[in-house]
Structure formats: C-alpha cells, structure tokens
Amino acid sequence: MNTLVDDRRRPELPPPMSSDPGHPFAGNLLLAALAPSDVALLTPHLVRGEHARGDLLFRVGEDVSHVSFPLDRTVATLMVPLSGGRTVETATVGHEGAVGGVVSHGYLPAFTQCVIQVEGTVLRMDADHLRQAKRASPTLNDLFVRYADCLLAQVLQSVACNAAHPIEQRVLRWLLGLQDRVGTDALPITQVVLGGMLGVGRTYVTTVLTKLQDQGLIHIGRGRIHMLDRARTEAACCDCHARVRRHFHTVLGAIYAPDGEIIAVEATPPGDDLTPRPDAILPELRGDVR
Numbered sequence: 141m142n143t144l145v146d147d148r149r150r151p152e153l154p155p156p157m158s159s160d161p162g163h164p165f166a167g168n169l170l171l172a173a174l175a176p177s178d179v180a181l182l183t184p185h186l187v188r189g190e191h192a193r194g195d196l197l198f199r200v201g202e203d204v205s206h207v208s209f210p211l212d213r214t215v216a217t218l219m220v221p222l223s224g225g226r227t228v229e230t231a232t233v234g235h236e237g238a239v240g241g242v243v244s245h246g247y248l249p250a251f252t253q254c255v256i257q258v259e260g261t262v263l264r265m266d267a268d269h270l271r272q273a274k275r276a277s278p279t280l281n282d283l284f285v286r287y288a289d290c291l292l293a294q295v296l297q298s299v300a301c302n303a304a305h306p307i308e309q310r311v312l313r314w315l316l317g318l319q320d321r322v323g324t325d326a327l328p329i330t331q332v333v334l335g336g337m338l339g340v341g342r343t344y345v346t347t348v349l350t351k352l353q354d355q356g357l358i359h360i361g362r363g364r365i366h367m368l369d370r371a372r373t374e375a376a377c378c379d380c381h382a383r384v385r386r387h388f389h390t391v392l393g394a395i396y397a398p399d400g401e402i403i404a405v406e407a408t409p410p411g412d413d414l415t416p417r418p419d420a421i422l423p424e425l426r427g428d429v430r
C-alpha cells in the first residue's frame with residue numbers, strides 16, 4: 141500500500157481555520173456554511189471518527205451508505221483502479237467538502253474507491269438521513285447541489301489536464317490542490333504516493349520532482365514535499381488549478397486565504413444574486429474572462 145504521510149516525521153500543521161470558529165461544524169467548511177435550522181437537521185445523525193492514512197471509506201462496487209465530511213486537515217482522494225493493479229486519483233477532497241453520496245443520494249454502487257490520504261477526523265452520516273434533510277430544506281439541498289457541481293468540475297478539469305498538459309504541470313496542479321486543503325507549505329506526501337496519484341512510476345516522478353526542485357519551486361524532503369514559492373508555482377502551473385478554484389468561488393462561495401488555503405464557504409441562498417463580492421474575488425482571477 142502506498143503511503144502518503146511519513147509517520148516518522150509527521151508535519152506540524154497549523155490550527156485549522158474557519159470563517160466562524162464558533163459554528164458547531166467549524167472543522168468542515170461545507171457544514172459550517174449551513175444555516176442554524178439546517179444544522180439542527182443534521183446534528184443528530186453526524187458521528188465523529190478517526191481515520192489513519194490508507195483507510196478506505198468505501199470500495200469500488202460497494203453501495204455508498206454514508207456521506208463523510210473531512211474535518212480540519214483530513215484529506216481523502218477518490219481513486220479509480222485500472223487494470224494491472226494501478227489506481228489513479230480523480231479528485232481530492234478536504235475540509236471544504238464531502239465524499240460518498242454527494243452527487244447521488246447514496247445507496248448506489250461506488251464507481252471509485254475513497255482513500256484517506258492525510259489522516260484525521262471525519263464526520264459521517266447515513267446517506268439516507270442526508271437525503272431526507274435535502275428534501276426537508278431547500279437551502280440545504282441547494283448547498284449540496286452546488287458542492288456536487290464543484291466536485292464534478294474538479295473531476296472534469298482533471299480529465300482535461302491529464303489529457304492535455306505535461307506531467308510537470310499536472311504535478312504542480314495536484315500539489316497546489318493539496319496545499320489548498322492542508323494549509324501548510326510542508327505537504328505530507330511521498331514521491332511514491334504522488335506517482336500513484338498521477339499514474340506514473342516512481343523513477344519518472346522523481347525525475348519530474350527533481351526538475352521542479354531545480355527550478356526552485358519545491359524542495360523534496362523526507363516524507364513530504366515543501367512548497368517554496370506559491371506565486372511562482374501558480375504561474376508555472378497550467379490554468380487547471382485556477383479554473384477549479386474560480387468555479388468553487390463562483391458556485392460555492394469559496395473564500396481563499398492569501399497563502400491559497402480554502403478558509404470558508406459562503407454559498408449564496410437560492411434566488412440571490414450570484415455576483416461575487418469584490419473583496420472575495422481571487423486576485424489572479426480578477427478580469428479573467430476565460
């Protein structure tokens with residue numbers, strides 16, 4: 141089994157951020173965006189659980205019985221198995237979202253497997269309870285529809301990126317996406333796992349990372365990769381990372397800190413104007429009309 145976190149040198153992560161630390165679900169930005177009446181619908185059904193790296197939240201073909209919400213720095217990936225034993229990452233989800241029964245209502249066979257890549261706490265609830273809450277609350281349903289749209293956008297952009305962009309930019313896209321979710325320059329990922337995510341071998345990914353290190357963008361540490369210059373890395377990356385962030389911002393009201401971390405979700409209620417607030421527009425996206 142590939143490993144993402146090196147237990148021998150676990151990174152010291154900063155405390156989690158949230159727009160409202162007093163919210164009962166502050167550790168997950170999607171849940172923290174819920175109105176109080178919607179919080180009351182979900183609270184009785186949410187159960188906390190601790191997960192180690194490598195834990196599977198669901199396997200391919202299993203009925204997805206639960207929806208899981210990563211808290212704080214916990215990160216999960218949706219992996220598609222390929223013939224020959226390889227698996228390739230299709231989406232990475234952290235404290236901004238949820239996995240399992242997000243696009244559907246659950247209780248359908250999973251197309252991917254879901255692997256915990258950065259250990260931590262997860263809140264989970266029965267998919268049927270979430271389905272009932274969606275039916276009871278238009279605002280809650282709207283929030284999850286918006287998130288599902290963003291998750292799909294992330295997957296679609298990954299498809300485009302994998303087909304059209306060089307491996308160096310694909311690596312940068314994935315590293316930036318992980319940094320958005322863990323909020324630290326020291327990313328807890330090994331070269332072996334990174335290669336597995338991208339469907340390339342260890343030797344090849346080492347060559348690519350060494351090239352990026354020579355460019356001064358990253359430093360290859362033991363059990364982690366250090367991001368040295370976020371601005372230069374974003375400039376060197378293809379626009380896939382920025383496009384997904386823009387979609388999260390526009391559709392879900394995602395707010396990003398200057399260092400790139402997703403720190404809040406402020407989805408606009410149904411029927412309200414979707415025009416983003418000027419102070420919340422990503423600097424690199426102002427005037428971007430692509």
Ligand SMILES: [Zn+2]
Binds near residue numbers: 305378379
């Ligand atoms: Zn790309």
